[in-house]
Amino acid sequence: AQRVTQPEKLLSVFKGAPVELKCNYSYSGSPELFWYVQYSRQRLQLLLRHISRESIKGFTADLNKGETSFHLKKPFAQEEDSAMYYCALRSGGGADGLTFGKGTHLIIQP
C-alpha cells in the first residue's frame, strides 16, 4: 500500500532563514508527487508538481527516487509562507485520487 510520511507536525523558522519541509513516500511503482498548501481561511491548493520541475513562490522540490523523498525547500522564508503544507502522491495516471501526508504546519516568525 502507498504511504506518505511528513515527520514534522510543526516547523517554526525565522523570516529570512531557509526552510525544508520533509516528505517521504512508499510506493512500488513510479509515483507522481505534489505539494499542496492551505493558507489561513483559504482552501487547499496546489503548490508544486514534481513533473513540472518548477519554482513556485520561491519553493522547489526534487523527487529523489533513491531516498523516496520529495522535500520542499525555500532558501529565504517569508512571513506569508506560514500555512499548512501537505505532501501528496498519486499512484498512476487518470482518475486516481491522492494519498496525503498528515501535513506540516509552517510558522514563519518575524
Place this chain on the structure above:
Amino acid sequence: NAGVTQTPKFRVLKTGQSMTLLCAQDMNHEYMYWYRQDPGMGLRLIHYSVGEGTTAKGEVPDGYNVSRLKKQNFLLGLESAAPSQTSVYFCASSYASPGVEYSDTQYFGPGTRLTVL
C-alpha cells in the same frame, strides 16, 4: 467562476440520522473526489468518479454512498450517521485529459464540517 462549492458548510447530526453533502463544480471537470480529514490526519479518499453515472470506492468508503447524476455535481450520502464520521469533508475535481496542462491538479472545495453526536 465559483470553482468547487460545497453545501452545507457546517452540520450537526444525531447518531442514526441521514444526510447528503453536495459538491458542485463549474469547470467542466470529468473527475470528482470526496475526501475526509480527521484531526491530525491527512485527507483520505472516500469515493471518486471518472464521469457522469460512474463512481468508485476509495480508501475509506464504508458508511458512505455517492452519486454522480450530472457531470457538475457529486453527492456524498450518509445513510445512518455514526460518531466516527465526525470529520471535515472535502470535495475536489480535476480534468481527465492527460495532454491538458495541469490536468493532474485537483481543485478543492472549502470543506464541510460535520459533527455526529
